Amino acid sequence: MRPFSLIRPTTLAAARARALAEPQARPFRAGGIDLLGLMKEGLRAPAELIELHALSATEGAEMRALAATEGGLRVGALVSLAALARAKGLPPSFEALREAASSAATPAIREAATVGGNLLQRPRCWYLRHPDLECLKSGGASCLAEGGENRLHAILGGGPCYIVHPSTLAAPLVALAATVTILGGGGRRTLPLEELFAPPRERIDAEHRLAAGELLLALELPAPAPGLRSVYEVAKEKLSHDWPLAEVALSVVVEGQTIRGARVVLGHVAPIPWRALAVEQALVGQVASAELFARVAPLASVGARPLAQNGYKVALTQGLVRAALHRACDVPIPE
């Protein structure tokens, strides 16, 4: 790892100005979990890290907020996963977010890792992370996973690169219709979180749509509709510190027994958090039942084009969606 300087600006303007002067060489640092990994692996060699934890109380207030807002929730980008997981008074409707925040990585990492960092971390693809190989994302001519060791790669939305998006918070946040506030050259802008993520066809050097020097400030979760419930389900090869093979976060609005709305988001199966729109459409207006879930779960993989080694993710994702629906709609799951 190359030596670097740690810059500690106290205002947002100073932090952004410093970064904008040389965006590649001066990344922001929050939890530092992914950034330090990239530096140790030689994938980044920044000269300066701009420490966001140094922002003054006023300047950093929005980024540090974790507060209820008229039935909804505001989550600053600097809030740690652990703080989110143990936050008191989180509306029960946001259960998927709490479950995801307490499932990622390890207890120690969750204490340092931030919400912003979790959404903006780089993919774990072992070709991208290999010091002696060049893939599409690291300057090479082709995706090395496509014809290689792709057990952990994308079945949906892949090409020309087949990474899976590494964020565990992304799926529940999208399922809960979060919006994200960004500070950029033109000031602040707010957009649906779903629109933050860029598939490889659109952008190969990053997985988001932030411009150089733009800063992710906070997320906002709108007040849940009455009867909204959310859950998060994940499958991992190991329970202690592992990345998901696949995950699903979904929210449903149930009136009586009838499903009035649904957002179903898949993680670790596509280069971006993936809306399973066919499942959502098939659920709305239907009465929740085990039979319904068995029938709609296969729609989760509509459009899937598995690679040689990751076909199992089709069945796995369907199974997770089915289990999540049972839990969200309180329909007893088979023994």
Place this chain on the structure above:
Amino acid sequence: MSQEEDSLTKNVRLRLGFADQLREVTVTTPKDEPRPWDADSALTVVGQPTPRVEGSLKASGAAVYTHDVRLPGMLYAAILRSPHACATLEHLDVAAALAQPGVVAAVPLAKVGDRLRFAGHDVAALAARSRDEARAALSAIAVRYRPEPFVVDTLEAMQPGAPQVHAAAVSERRTEGDEPGEASGGAARGNVRLGPSQSKGDHKKGLRQAKVTHSATYTTQVHTHSALETHSLVVRWEDPRRMTVWCSTQGIFSVRDEMAEIFGLKPADVRVITEHLGGGFGAKFGASAPGSRLGYAAGELARRAGAPVSLCLDRREEQLCTGNRPDSIQQVTLGAGADGALTAIHVVAHGSGGIATGAGVGRSAFGVYSRCPNIKVESHDVFTNAGPSTAFRAPGHPQGAFAIELAIDELAQKMGRDPLALRLAHVEHAVRRYQLELGRERFQWAARRAEAEARRARGARIRHGVGVACSIWGDYGRAKAAVVTVSVGRDGAIFVRNGAQDLGTGIRTVLGQVVAEVLGRPLAEVTVLIGDSELGPSVGSGGSQTTSSVAPAARNAAEMVRAQLAELAARLLDRPISELSWGTDGSARAGRRSLPFRELCQKIEGEAVVASATRPKTYGAHPMRYPGGDNYQIAGVQFAAVELDTWTGELRAAEILAIHECGRTHNPLTARSQVQGGVLLGVSYALMEARVIDRRFGQVLNPNLESYKIAGARDLPAIDVVFCEVHTGANSTGAVGIGEPATIPTAASIACAALHAIGRPVRSLPITPDRVLAALAGQDGA
């Protein structure tokens, strides 16, 4: 027996065996050997659960490992490694690196023209004032490679026309981690080197007689040792002919000998210290790693720099070039008669230890179901351009056990027989039969099998499965290898000295217990000094032989000290020594008179009473021998219960019942810890660990502990450890090994339980959700 032999030996009647199967057995020992402990020996310290004496040092961080050694003026080394799966070195010049900040010395580790046969091969090393400076300076070394064709996939390497990994025959140094008696070396055909086979009867005839046969291919993955402490050593030259080496090793004397050989020194002029060791698992014999000349690099850099040098590998290097358990492709064919009796077992195994040999599959298929009259097991090495394998906890056995045990279950399924009953019908070893029967009751085999089958029959989402598998290992306790010195000072202080290292098994504690037992003193009064070659010859910790080699030697030395003290006491009490007895509190007694231990010690003439002793070769192998030798056969069985989510393919090990024996259990606490560690390793091997290598680039894709997955706390099953103590009569304390047997049957028992839960076999390790889902979808073997 000749007159001379007769005068050197004696016959002793001992009560040997286990549980209710104890009998009088005559054992021949050397004349001066103490009466071996047997079923009638009432011991008070040995056999008591005793916390390891260095436990608080390790838990508090005060224990000094090789990574922690800091010497004045010490430099830090780093190694440049080839990025190519195969390349010829065309140019190498380390001079430019010497101009880099902090760099003091640099040495080439390869010559121009050398073929570097795997990605990670040594190229050059340098030493600098800090670790960061050393790593940064590597890029200044001028190097040019000419890439060559390579092959990293075992099956591809077996094909005619595959790139040839080795141009000439390969000869390798055996380590103390290799199973003794495993022959190596055979004819080579392409990248395939034919290995030795184990054979009895006529397997072809047996298969012709069979009414039912089962034949399938079983594969296992490359498994890396992944010790928490990476390979490391610190070298300090004391003068041009003498050096001190701190080394993370499981074989202090193999480090000494290798360093002496490399630098042309007398072994006595190389001192090796391993105060504490952060794991070895078979990969840490000698000063070098199997795929990296660490001993030469550190020693030569230290010599050139005129300063001590610390060489500690990083995790990536550790995963690439310090050894692994080879993969395997095993074709298993079984035959059985109409009565269900096995008529033949035939295994043809190929496996790759990368550029090294050692891919044999052990003796599970040959030695466990020995009532089968016709058995043939053939093991062949396949060379690939990947990091070399080396001994790994029970070399060959976990992969061999996985294939034969799952095949046995598949045959039982075909015949509609209970797999445990089928095993009992073919296991000869009385201890193993006893263990299987014990486990059947304790694990509620019949009830749980029935419950799991009912779940499967009604199509439950969550399924259960129950399986069982056996281990086989030999007692390799070595004669005359370890010399233990026991001393009792005038102040009553008791010291035990030996150059053994503690692999993590708790040998410090056991040595203290044995000496405390013999002298009748509290364990707290015994100081055990180990981990330094100056403390007297000892064994490497491989082959599960440390306790059985060192503990009997400690007993014998303590008995000699006690005899000297008894002589002194007899003199002081003015009684003939024949009347003297030794109290359990260490006091000497004769008639109504007694002399407390401390008072007696005060009368020692001179500083201390000192004796050194070793142990003779094994006295015998009661009740059963290990195939191919005269040593005792160690039996073990494990039962596994798994839980399967059929919607996601996630399969977890819920419970393991591990029934093992290590002869006389010297310390049930540390022995239990060893078994738990073996089970943990086996669970991890069964369900998640796998080195992933890209066959197009010859690169390992997961040389880290993130995507090379090792079971963590939440992945562990409930582990129930049961010791079935056996009075072996093999040596003076009755110790035999446990470290390796404890990991042999775990993966096999989980694979059998997985078959039970799914209804179809997963014939490849690790049993990950992709394979489970494929098996659930109806693909046999997955």
